[in-house]
Amino acid sequence: MTIALQDQADVHIALGHAPIGAMIIDQAGVISWANPALAAILGESDPAALRLTLAFAWLPEDDAEILRQMLEVFFAAPLEARPPWSRAVAIQGLESNPQTVEVTLAPCPGDFGARAILYFQSLTRQVIAEKRFSQIFENLPLGALVVDTRQRIVQVNSALSAEFGYPREELVGQPLETLLPARYRELHREHVEGYVAAPASRMMGSGRDLTGLHRSGQEIPVEIALTKLENGAQPMFMAIVSDISSRKRAETALQQTNSQLEEFTYVASHDLRSPLRGIADLVTWIREDLSGVALPEDVQHNFDRISLRIARAEQMIDDLLDYARAGVRDRHMETISPAELVDEALGLALVPDSFMVEIDMNGSDITAPRAPLATSLRNLIGNAVKHHGGRSGRIRIAMREEGRFSVFTIDDDGKGITPGNEERIFKLFHRASPGTSGDGVGLAFTRRMINAHGGMVTVCSPGALGGATFEIHWPRILLKEYEDE
Structure with a gap:
């Protein structure tokens, strides 16, 4: 700091208002004057109390010795050739904890050749x-x-x-x-x-x-x-x-799994359809050969059962292909009214008139691909009817907003899910109710499709109405990882 003042009073006034501590010392280190900022750093209430004390007393022993040596060199040099010197030291005030300060030795301005200024800049905040x-x-x-x-x-x-x-x-x-x-x-x-x-x-x-x-x-x-x-x-x-080794391994494993699944389903589709078509043709030819013969009722019934099972096997192959494709995210986004989406799903799910349906929509429009969300809702509504266990019942469909998700809830008052099967029902080929039609692909397909779009589906039983409660968490706001794909 350079102060272009010529007399002692002006120097004192200038340093008195300085935001950092300052003392004026002679070659022996005796303090002749100190400013209020220095008194505050050292824990003194009155700067005058520091007069005629030694500056070395406030420094650690090693730093005090270095200052003594610097004072000798400093005062031995001509006034115009005295360079400033700085050092960070830890000082102990009267009533405060040790604090780190930067001590700077600089020439005193004007006619004070026999004096020097020692500045104390607190480094507490920096430390x-x-x-x-x-x-x-x-x-x-x-x-x-x-x-x-x-x-x-x-x-x-x-x-x-x-x-x-x-x-x-x-x-x-x-x-x-x-x-x-x-x-x-x-x-x-x-x-x-x-x-x-x-x-x-x-x-x-x-x-x-x-x-x-x-x-x-x-x-x-x-x-x-x-x-x-x-x-x-x-x-x-x-x-x-x-x-990111773990993430890379997971990404590679997921890509391999998806590729293997798609390869398996397409190969299985091709390899299984041919023999099924052959069996179906044989059954047709046998029936044609026996067209003029009166067949016993049980034989006719068995022919019908064969045709039905062939149709179910072909449907299972189609479902497997759909399941494989469900892992691919639909990029076609549109603004969707949740109420209209539920009405559409109810119409396609063919809910019997004997079921009472309640709808409670509490949320704004969402931007999402329509097909996968509508398909997921239709599947879960259809499941609520198929696995209800009664000819009539009650279904409640609701929607709310929760964080970055729109949450769709499908409740029913049916027989629910056997305890311990809450996760198992989402496994491929697992059938929730053995007595109902289907091949056990529907819920697995639904979860895979929802997960591919950054959402999740869960179930609890008994639910709010006593049966099963399915919840779809569908993202209203996509994360960046999905936007960048």
């Missing part, structure tokens, strides 16, 4: 901020590192150390390239140089796969976010490194 950053940095559940402009690693947290298999002390001071496969290093240098020239928080390698180099020599898939850190000495840059 607290650094501690908070260090705590957050260390406790991040993701790997994090700080590098300088030379791409040298300055700091790493324990998560990154574990991700890459290095002790932290082996990484600090090393080039960032240590964590990169050789083929990426030259291109990485260019990217970092461009980032340093125009830093902005962003994801690194957007749209392409990135890998890091583990200490073992193996590569691990990662995602990296970069940001600039404000630092007084030199620019620093922080990278958040996420090991």
Whole structure:
């Protein structure tokens, strides 16, 4: 700080209003004057109480000795050649906890050649901020590192150390390239140089796969976010490194499962339809050959049973194909009125007149693909009738908004679901009621279709009306992962 004032009174007035602590000392370190800000830092109520005391008394022993040496050098130099000197030290006030301050020795202006000013700048906020950053940095559940402009690693947290298999002390001071496969290093240098020239928080390698180099020599898939850190000495840059190995494995496994399922269903469809057609043709030919023969009633009944079972087997193949296709998300979005959607589903579900249907819609229009949502509602309404257990009953269809979901509820007063079967009924080929028609694909198909669109379907029994309660959570607001597909 430079003060262009010529007499002692003006110096005192100027320093008296300074926002940082200041004392005027001689070569021996004796304090001749101190300002109120310094008194507050040291815990004194009156700055005058500091007069004629030694500045060294407020500093730790090692720092006090360094200040003595600096005063000798400082006063030995000509007034115009006295350079300022700064050092961060921890001081103990009279009634306060130790605090870190930056002490700066500077020439006294005007005719005070035999005096110097010692400034005390509190670093408490800076120290607290650094501690908070260090705590957050260390406790991040993701790997994090700080590098300088030379791409040298300055700091790493324990998560990154574990991700890459290095002790932290082996990484600090090393080039960032240590964590990169050789083929990426030259291109990485260019990217970092461009980032340093125009830093902005962003994801690194957007749209392409990135890998890091583990200490073992193996590569691990990662995602990296970069940001600039404000630092007084030199620019620093922080990278958040996420090991996405588990996610990649899950994505690969899901893709393989879906591919295998589709391949299986299409092969099964082709391989099963041919013999079924052959059996159906044989039954038709036998009936034609016996057209003039009076067949016993039980033989005629068996022919009918064969035809019915062939039709059911063909329907099962069609259902399997639908189940495989249900894993593909419909991208055709439209604005849908929930009330109109329920009316449409009720019409297609063919609910008997002997059933009383209650509708309670409490929600706004939603933007979604109509076909999968309408099909899901129709299937669940149809199930409420088919598995009710009585010729008449009560069904309640409601909708409410819950977070980012529109929740559709289908309640019935039927016999419900056997305890322990709440999840099993969604398994492929599991039939909730053995005495009813169907091949056990409907609920599995419904869940697969809803899940493919970011929703979920659950069931509880007994429900609100005493039977089963199915709930469809359908997203009103899509997550970004679905928008980017």
